[in-house]
Amino acid sequence: MAAMTGPPGSTISGATRLKLSTMMFLQFFVWGAWFVTMGTFLGEELEASGSQISLAYLTQSLGAIAAPFFIGLIADQFFSAQKVLGILHLAGAALLFLASTMSTFGAFFPVILVYMILYMPTLALVNSVSFRQMASPEKQFPAVRVLGTIGWIVAGVIIGWLAWEQEAQLSQTYRMAAVASLILGVFSFFLPATPPTHRGEKTSIRDILGLEAIGLLKNRSYLVFFLSSIAICIPLAFYYNFTNLFLNEEGVKSAAAVQxxxxxxxxxFLLLMPFLLMRIGVKLTLAVGMAAWAIRYVFFAFGDAGSLFWMLLVGIVLHGICYDFFFVAGQIYTDKFAGERFRSAAQGLITLATYGVGILIGSLAAGPIVDNFATDDGHDWTQIWIIPAVIAGVVMILFLILFKDRRVDHVTMLDAASTTLEAPGIAVPREQRPRSGTP
Structure with a gap:
């Protein structure tokens, strides 16, 4: 079928599709190359405490909070998205290489903090560059975005193949990420032109943070969902921050690849979610996602690298249910609940609450808990994992009792599922504006 490039409304060309897919692959390869194993790197090579590891991971939350300001006040107003993307990744490459040379947590932390403040806005920028080239993002974007997931997976496989975890060479992950970031930084200047969409417009802090949607919280059920989203991010922080360290202490080979x-x-599981929404509705779909969090941590608590290794594998594979059935389904619910007027603002608000406030609280809580169960030869992981399992279970029970919204039926939820786009840690509606959408 013939294709051509051009403004929105035209068909995306094969060359443009290849550029966007390459951009997505590198974008998430860069992140996956170091983020998964940072806890092990800090704990084993820099001798950081659990609290310090959590402090390093909460830079993601600080970056998520800063990202809407960056996009709303800079990329939307003054400069083309692909140029801002290139500059941020070039600066990020230098910071990642610098991080690889640090030998103490005190020196490492400010570098990774600045890096995450620069990196998190690029997640919105790659979406913006992609959407502006597509006539039908809901149909064309998934095939491009899936290369990002593949990039993350490839990074983990490379780390496992090179045995950097077993040989205490995780500083190499930052150098690998730096090279990929450098390549993406240069490549970004050859991406399709994506000029600012709100040049000359006045943008308020209320617009940037999506606070115009705050009125949605007056509805009891949506308030329950909103608070549950924040609360479930507390056990989520345990997974992000400490799973790789846990697997390595348990003796799992090539832990990053296994993850x-x-x-x-x-x-x-994303492919199964629309059918689940149609059959059981949003309430039970969200509850299944929460239940999966509790179950996975029970499996982590009692599994090991020996005869019970299958429990660790099941716990890892449950990530698809944990994320898709709660976070993606939650974004779909928000999309339909907010309606046309508040759709983008509501997505920005829920993202700020979860990846900003929720994971921030979770990271601050997880570190001291892990430190409390430190032992001479590692940690008492059984006791550690039981805590987020209980938290997730309590959140699920309260949600089932208090959430009673019946206004969004199965048919409209299924329709929303067909127009909502997924990314690891991020779900993006097709109408999302970069300044008020997810980072």
């Missing part, structure tokens, strides 16, 4: 099964399951 990539979680991203594979994201793709597979």
């Amino acid at each position: 990539s099964l979680g991203q594979v399951s994201e793709v597979l």
